[in-house]
Amino acid sequence: MQTKKTIEFFNNIPAKHCPECGDHIVEHAESYLMECDRCLTKRED
């Protein structure tokens, strides 16, 4: 099944965690970002 293969694919990617809140970070092309979207947004205030 297509869905199951997709899940297995994502499980094989090593998870990064935000040093600020410990939340899981989804890897983007801009992987220089060390914090999750939530913390990055907070930082802009």
Ligand SMILES: [Zn+2]
């Ligand atoms: Zn965070």
